[in-house]
Amino acid sequence: MIESKDKSDGEYNPFEHRNIKNPNTDIRSLANLLKSSLGTGILAIPLAFASSGWALGIVGTIITAFVCGHCVHIFVMTSRGCCKVERKPLLSYSATCKAAFANGPKATRPLATTAFLFAEFSLFFTYIGVCCIFTVLIADSIKQLFDRYVTTTNISVEYYCLFILVPLSLMVQIRHLKWLAPFSLLANILLIATFAICLYYIFRDELNFSDKKPVGDPARFPAYLSTVIFAMEGIGVVMPVENMMKNPKNFTKILTIAMATILILYSALGLFGYFRYGDVLRGSITLNLPIDDWPAICAKSFIALSIFLTYPLHFFVVLDIFTRHVEPQIQKKYRSISQVVVRIACVWVCGGIGIALPMLEQIINFVGALFYSILGLIIPGVVETVFRWDNLGKYNWILWKNILIVLFGMCCLLSGCAVTIMDIIDKLHNKTE
Numbered sequence: 136m137i138e139s140k141d142k143s144d145g146e147y148n149p150f151e152h153r154n155i156k157n158p159n160t161d162i163r164s165l166a167n168l169l170k171s172s173l174g175t176g177i178l179a180i181p182l183a184f185a186s187s188g189w190a191l192g193i194v195g196t197i198i199t200a201f202v203c204g205h206c207v208h209i210f211v212m213t214s215r216g217c218c219k220v221e222r223k224p225l226l227s228y229s230a231t232c233k234a235a236f237a238n239g240p241k242a243t244r245p246l247a248t249t250a251f252l253f254a255e256f257s258l259f260f261t262y263i264g265v266c267c268i269f270t271v272l273i274a275d276s277i278k279q280l281f282d283r284y285v286t287t288t289n290i291s292v293e294y295y296c297l298f299i300l301v302p303l304s305l306m307v308q309i310r311h312l313k314w315l316a317p318f319s320l321l322a323n324i325l326l327i328a329t330f331a332i333c334l335y336y337i338f339r340d341e342l343n344f345s346d347k348k349p350v351g352d353p354a355r356f357p358a359y360l361s362t363v364i365f366a367m368e369g370i371g372v373v374m375p376v377e378n379m380m381k382n383p384k385n386f387t388k389i390l391t392i393a394m395a396t397i398l399i400l401y402s403a404l405g406l407f408g409y410f411r412y413g414d415v416l417r418g419s420i421t422l423n424l425p426i427d428d429w430p431a432i433c434a435k436s437f438i439a440l441s442i443f444l445t446y447p448l449h450f451f452v453v454l455d456i457f458t459r460h461v462e463p464q465i466q467k468k469y470r471s472i473s474q475v476v477v478r479i480a481c482v483w484v485c486g487g488i489g490i491a492l493p494m495l496e497q498i499i500n501f502v503g504a505l506f507y508s509i510l511g512l513i514i515p516g517v518v519e520t521v522f523r524w525d526n527l528g529k530y531n532w533i534l535w536k537n538i539l540i541v542l543f544g545m546c547c548l549l550s551g552c553a554v555t556i557m558d559i560i561d562k563l564h565n566k567t568e
Contacts, residue, residue: 187356322442
């Protein structure tokens with residue numbers, strides 16, 4: 136097995152066989168990597184610091200950024216190794232998982248298809264969860280504005296989730312990414328403006344440090360980890376970014392710059408956002424902004440519109456998986472209508488979850504703990520171990536390193552889900568009283 140890998144390494148260079156139309160420059164690739172992590176999740180980082188305390192939050196964010204960046208790096212390197220063995224120019228996230236098992240030890244080869252389907256399953260439900268979060272966040276932002284300036288009665292957030300399903304169902308009918316480019320550009324501008332307004336309110340008055348905890352309640356630390364992992368992870372789009380690079384050999388350098396930038400921005404907003412608002416922080420810091428100031432009104436409007444415009448982009452992952460696995464089983468004359476129906480159905484399923492559990496903080500924690508722990512931590516550690524198994528005798532540290540990564544991912548998954556489920560039960564219990 137080792138000989139075949141070495142032989143493939145010498146004979147096949149996947150970079151030379153990539154025939155990409157309009158490949159991305161290093162700058163554009165860096166922008167895409169930043170965009171994958173610097174989304175609406177950054178606005179939830181202050182809430183994470185409220186759970187961990189400011190000192191533990193900084194240390195934990197640094198460690199989590201390093202681990203997440205390392206997992207992205209080893210997954211991309213494993214994918215390149217699989218490309219050489221499979222003699223293919225590029226592989227997707229799920230295809231990399233399948234190739235790693237297919238070219239690993241004999242015992243793992245029958246599990247190749249299972250690994251592929253598990254990765255697809257994880258990607259699908261991760262982005263279903265993201266769409267649920269987007270639905271609730273849009274509804275929360277609109278509710279704040281309508282309760283103050285439009286309606287005279289207090290309408291629950293569940294109704295706002297229901298109201299926005301119709302425009303979302305129309306937005307997701309856009310089927311080509313190039314048509315979404317103007318919307319994505321506008322969404323990014325609105326997100327930057329929102330971020331700037333949040334900084335304005337954070338530093339507008341003198342910060343109070345005396346009552347802020349350096350270390351929070353240990354029982355809330357899993358919630359902190361879940362939120363940070365949700366906000367920081369963008370591994371679902373890493374392989375498309377790497378596969379579209381004009382100079383893929385520069386990926387490691389670009390990844391380092393991206394993770395360093397993300398670490399600085401997340402630490403700064405988390406730290407100072409917690410210093411400003413303390414333990415009353417909500418799932419998005421924009422929800423803590425005053426409702427009567429026009430900059431805050433703009434921020435709440437901007438974030439709702441930004442999420443609305445980026446919703447179809449994240450929805451593409453869900454539809455791509457459906458198209459690959461289900462559409463071939465449908466007769467061609469029904470495929471167009473099936474696309475329309477499935478797009479609407481998925482939006483309403485996400486909205487239904489948001490209506491049933493309109494708990495923004497808890498959904499963020501659950502998606503981060505369960506799905507992003509699997510995609511961003513557990514799978515990369517397992518896949519590299521399986522693919523490099525024959526060489527682990529020489530590099531024993533890789534095995535132990537990946538065992539620690541997988542254990543870290545499992546701890547995040549189990550503890551985060553347990554804390555989140557308890558939070559949901561408590562909220563539902565309090566709501567019925």
